[in-house]
Amino acid sequence: MTAPDPSTTMADPSAQVAEQLLRLTRKLQRAQKRYLDPIGITPAQARLLRALSHHDRESGPPRMADLAGRLEVVPRAVTTLVDALEANGAVRRVPDPVNRRVIRVELTEEGRQTLRALREARRGAVEEILAPLTAERRAALGGLLAELLGGGPAPCGD
Template identity: 75%
Template sequence: MTASDPSGQLAEQLLRLTRRLHRAQKRYLDPVGITPAQSRLLRTVAQYEEPPRMADLAQRLEVVPRAVTTLVDALEANGAVRRVPDPTNRRVIRIELTEAGRATLRELREARRAAVEDILAPLSAQQRDTLGSLLTELMRGPGHHL
């Protein structure tokens, strides 16, 4: 990788930063006692106004329903979620956050904030604003520019 390959250098930097973020997040998540996949499912359940169905979660997370079942089983064993029957169709099961699940979400938010703070510590407020703007632009992806 040389200075004559700026795209390759950026790609490498982004990959290294992603790995650093994952390591930092894992360091902060481990004490909470939850895996990144369980964390993602818990955050997704919290995004719904009404408790979602398993199929809703599988679709939103872009995983097979069996993967959601495994994650829900683990989170239910931890007391973070519970399965509840749909009030209009008893055959449909919905996934509801418990108070313990909401407390875990608060811990997760703090853990993620601490992990990101570790990574961003060397940057000034202005540099953070610039980085945020650049990341927002990148997340829009191709074809979203006016």
């Protein structure tokens, strides 16, 4: 596969916007990683913790399969993430009260503290990225992104 011709990319506004979005995504991921490193958590583990925090409280802790579906990953990936988070004390596996073959995953108090630190890290990373923009331009960007995402909030795992 060959690299796109820069002269074509610059002449095509859609291609230019696509490239800018990709570059912005990478920049945000790098910033978030810098903020997550001191917490001792990976971006994938952070996504799982956020998914747990948004799970329907009335149905009880989610099953591993529920988490895999919500995160759009294979169940084995969730097992690996839960293993690491359980070793750190952020989550615990609990038996399903109705079906003993089913394992559910719940946040611990340590996990809730980690989530608070994650929210602060995410805010810091976003603030770093958005620093050059005025409040009005941030609002305009937010409106444009919401429109591109279909008007709804981003999934919790993203």
